Amino acid sequence: MPPILGNIIVIAIIVAILVVCGKNVVEMIRGELKGSGCAGCSGGCSCSGCSSCGSKPSDPKQTR
């Protein structure tokens, strides 16, 4: 494969990964700082959908 084509493909893959990860991270940080997440935790590092909120973390509607 010509190096220039290979480099473009790798750059495209890296960019795609960074965009997906970046969006997740921005949403996560926004949510964390707002204090959202399920009542079991606020979506912190142990939240992969723990047993306290069922199989997936959900977004609580807090009616205050």
Added chain:
Amino acid sequence: MGIKIALAGNPNSGKTTLFNDLTGSRQYVGNWPGVTVEKKEGKLKGAEYKDVVIQDLPGIYSLSPYTLEEVVSRTYLVTEKPDAIINIVDGTNIERNLYLTTQLLELNIPMVVALNMMDLVRKNGDTVNVKALSEALGCEVVELSALKGEGTDALIKRAVDAAKAGKTSQSREVLSGNVKAAVDKIAEIIGSASDSKFLRFNAIKAFERDEKAIEGLNLSSSQKDQIEKVIAETEKSMDDDSESIITNERYNYITGVTAKAVKKGRAKGELSVSDKIDRIVTNRVLGLPIFAVVMFLIYAIAMGGWSVSIGTAATDFTNDVIFGEWVPGFFDALLGVFGVVEGSVLYGLIQDGIVAGVGAVIGFVPQMLVLFLLLAILEDIGYMARVAFVMDRIFRQFGLSGKAFIPCLVATGCGVPGVMASRTIENERDRKMTLMTTTFMPCGAKLPIIGLIAGAVFGGSPWIAASAYFIGIGSIVLSGIILKKFKAFAGIPAPFVMELPAYHIPSVSGVLRATWERGWSFIKRAGSVIVISSVIIWFLSAFGTVNGHFGLVDNLFEDESIVTESYINELADRMDVPAEDVNAMDASLLASVGNGVSFVFKPLGFGNWKPTVATVTGLVAKEEVVGTFGVLYNYDDSEEELGEEGEGIWPRVAEDYTPIAAFSFMIFNLLCAPCFAAIGAIKREMNNAKWTWAAIGYMTGWAYVLALIVYQLGGLFVGEVAFGIGTVVGAIFLAALLYLLFRKGYQATEADKNLNAVKANA
């Protein structure tokens, strides 16, 4: 038309297990309006029950108005009027559980009692005559073993049938004699002010002088006076207060019920196996040393350098072989296929940025998994509940309550649920204090920091790894003592009553699931936050301005016409390093920014741009501290690449830190402001910006002072640090700390009687 069924019962009676079994993944979790109590509801599984909603109420011991959970449950039952109640009763603790049952029956809502843990009841040699119990209570009783899924189908059928029929339980008289007469009289006085369905319930609550219940009835002054007269007369005749009178009546009734229906296999006074173990484990003298030894062994096995330290062995393999040889080798071959050559920017980004950063963090997953596994085993067998009890004895000596330690136990997994667990603390001041100190406990994300320092600088010493845990506990205790002496936190420690579950063989699937949940979350996070952070750190450390020329610092440093001797001296002076130690990365963007701030950490022994940057990135996620190190130390010297000999970054890290400086770095990062997730949780729980900032400021200040004292005074003691202004400052801080610890402080009075969370939220 939908059916609503409420699930009510004591804490630890198996409600959550039953709820999860009944609803599966069809759950919704939120908060009850206006309070920080979890609300869970879900749709019942099964096509024939698609309109049935199960409302899981918080675990409560009674329907009194003393805790948020009790108020929330009672309000729901009285205002929402579910079609039926499933009252889950722990069969191994029938007498205590039936206390709530007697109150639920008074609500005149169709009810089915689910007698849970029947497998344990039989194992204990006890027998329960379900028919006799049902007859005595006046409602259906169904045997259940929620953990094994036995009896669930029969329970649901009975509950749904009861809801559809709308048939309430047959009334059984709980009260007797004068008390019954008094309550009947009060019911007459209340009359139409109460919903007829809840008249009996309200009359009893009015007799107990339940403020919330009385408020809801909107009684006239005359009615209130009449009720008060009836209560006073009864109290006088029975020589007891009204609440105690009702409590006694209920327990007398329960004794009668259990005499008819329950036969104990063990003689009265005979100790169970759990009781015998507890005599040692919660012993006044042995309890704390046993706990210290247990935690030391756990950290030693997970993170120490012993031959049994399986966590460390696995981490060494991951760091040295998987991420030291296999992964870089794989990417080298893969990138070669795409024509990405070594030495190019893209190659550097992938190998020195992403692979190095993510690899540095993932390398600690084995240690983390072993630690989580051991902690999960301890939790599952029931030992961790005893720890809170043991700590309460010590905490109480200092005006604290053991209840405040429970969030700390939770925080060893993740600080966020630890912070949320502070909701169980009714005393508002103690709750705030707990929120400010819970994240001192080393969470899962901090384990790589501990592992790195213990492994790289201290040769895998189990003492260093275990010390991180005890430094956390020590900080919580000392902070509690200091803060309690201020008016904002002063108060009498709340009584601590907790249930000790019986010891049992840990469930293999439960333990493995708990371990995997935590570990997988960590790995997923590494795949998102760490990837992004590693790329940013790599970019900022790879590019910079060298003697007025911007570009890749490694390439620029190879040009002798740019990197002159005077430039090297100027850079060495700016970075405060010897000229012969200057390398390309010192000229990077990251080094310039980090260097501008690093003076803050000079008194702590790590006033260098790399640890400064690592500490700051730790705010996003604590594991990022190690991820940053992975990038910064992976490619530190343009002439030498790590990974060829599979050494990883540890030797490079060890070169940069003296033992005392490394220990100080570990202390600061363990105790300072937690990650964004934990800050967000604190913000939510405090519900006050001022207190949130106070919490962050306190934790960071505490971490700074402690790290400074350790470095300056500890360093002087071991001969690593010379006497200087830092020593004087360290001594002043130590003196101040001792003063705050031992001063008399604000003495709590009756006027400071604990502000209850229920009143705080009223």
